[in-house]
Amino acid sequence: MNRAAAGWCFSLPAMLLIAMFFLLPVVAALLLSFTDFDLYALADPANLRLVGLDNYRKLLTTPIFWQALGNTAWFVVLGVPLSLLASLGAALLLDSQLARFKPLLRTALFAPVVTTLVAVALVWRYLFHARYGLLNELLAHLGVGAVDWLGDPDWAMPSIVLLAVWKNFGYNMIILLAALQAIPEDLYEAARLEGAGTLGRLRHITLPLLAPTLALVGIVTVSGYFQLFTEPYVMTQGGPLQSTVSVLYYMFEQGFSYWKLGYAASVAFVLFALVLLFTALQLRLTRRLGQS
């Protein structure tokens, strides 16, 4: 047996599994999105209609879908930079000589990642409470009026962002920390001898060497944040005024609450296209920055 054939033999089981449990469902979902598969079709296949691109057409003319898209975009725009800054800040802190009790600190900062969101949401709902919440109490000490965090349509999404950033920054922090620790110490030493200050070292050594990792973390975070679902599901159920309905939340509601699977599949593919587009853009941007 030649090497190629042996290679095929070894990878065949895994590829079959991927084809069956990943590729096939995706293709089936794509086909589903061209039908009006729903409760009635489940009862009797004769009730199934091929509708071509109607689901997509309907989707693009539904105001709540556009609102969900806008909400999701707002979440990404607000959440990704904040999340990356928080991760970077925490990683720099853990990497610096200034920090004490590093293992304890590292564990504490990572803890939100491994907690259950449903339980944490309960705590955060109290933090955000308009009348008894800790956040409003702090604001009152600063002389700022109370904010109805989860009840005001303008504030609900920023509140969700706060929760999501707090919940997720630890994961990226660990990745960035590993990359920071891989930067050779002698580079810093050389820079110090040349008279570079803390900011100078950060700008000319740390950030450039961290760039590939930052790009990777950025891409993963963007595609993750596009799939916002659990936070609004447990905190606000999409309210108030549907200001926290995300694309995925909308898909869940249509697909699993109302059983309009054909329509929900079309939502999924639009989201997929969007994530693909943004990832490609980011990759291209990263490559261009890398060349210059």
Place this chain on the structure above:
Amino acid sequence: MAGLRPALAQANAALAFALALLPGGCARSPAQPEVLHFWAVGIEAEALADVLPEFERTHPDVRIEVQQLAWTGAHEKLLTAVAGDATPDLCQLGNTWIPELVALNALEPLQARVSGSVLIAPGDYFSGIWQSNVLDGVLYGVPWYIDTRLMFYRSDLLRAAGFDAPATTWPEWLEQMQAIKRLGGPDRYAVLLPLNQFEPLQVLALEQPEPMLRDGNRYGNFRSASFRRALAFYHSLFRQGLAPALTETQVSNVWNEFGRGYFAFYVSGPWNIEQFRRRLPPGQQQSWMTAPMPGPDGPGVSSAGGSSLVIFNRSRHKASAFALIEYLSQPAVQRRFHQLTGDLPPRRSTWQAGAIAADAYSRAFRVQLERLRAVPQVPEWEQIMQAMRTMGERVVRGEQAEDEATAQLDAEVDEMLAKRRWMLARQAAT
């Protein structure tokens, strides 16, 4: 096709019978007991453990396997079971889900069995709840318990505002709420109508003469004068500052807030009797009560929700399943069940004795149960109610005028019912 199914079922039954005889013929063990698979939801499933042994004692050849579902996943689980041909023999079913499962051809019609039963007397049931199990003239479920909405109120606050009894009409109710609001000041409210629930607005809409859907449930009817009246009343409660624009999760602890007098009226369901009894301090137990819903110009109706017992048409143990439904429908068993769960029994005779007959907090529910109105029976109802809820929220928060909001809701609902119209037209053509 219609002829084939029963024939197959008979063949199956005959085969099962033959198989059941086989071990009995030559082995020492008694015949295998018939196993009934029973899906129940939430605390009702737990309470079954207490009432089922008696049934199994009188039916030694039947064994019941109860599977407990959670309310949050029950709907998905049922639909997947139908899709995957894995339905149980009988099931506790929220009665607004009946139209969906009927659309899936999953339920066994029960009229013939009920007519032949001495234990189940349809006339003894509150008529609103019985009707919620009848779809196009066919009976699909036997009511198990009732869930409806009425008023919980602070009797001390009402008295302080100068009223001895809760209102029976909307104008009186409005007057009482305005008086309570005047006493409470800007930080307190007269009524809590959580914006994340569709039930308060649904109940107000049910009070009106015209239904929420028209033309055989083919189109939305939310621009009708009836619904507009309900919406205008609902909206006015928020506009006048009588109700806070809050969701229930924002309130965090409705029982505490009720005790503190943050609001004096609360439209909610029977499970809250037990909650208020447990969570309010003993000193406050004399200061709250329940009352039937006031109507536009006289005592009002309320929603006929709750759970029914249904048999799936793929079951091969329908006779035993029905025997179990009969057992669970007896007044004595229902009384025991009420003690365990707090659920409201659907039969008048059940209410005539025991703890429930003496309970002051349940009295208003007893009155309300005579005035229940079922919601339109279409599979799309849940979705329609969610759209109605968000419409109500837009109006309350001043995003949309009532005219525009109801017109948009009608358009959305017509779109949701498009498939139903297509199917009805096709049925009519063949």
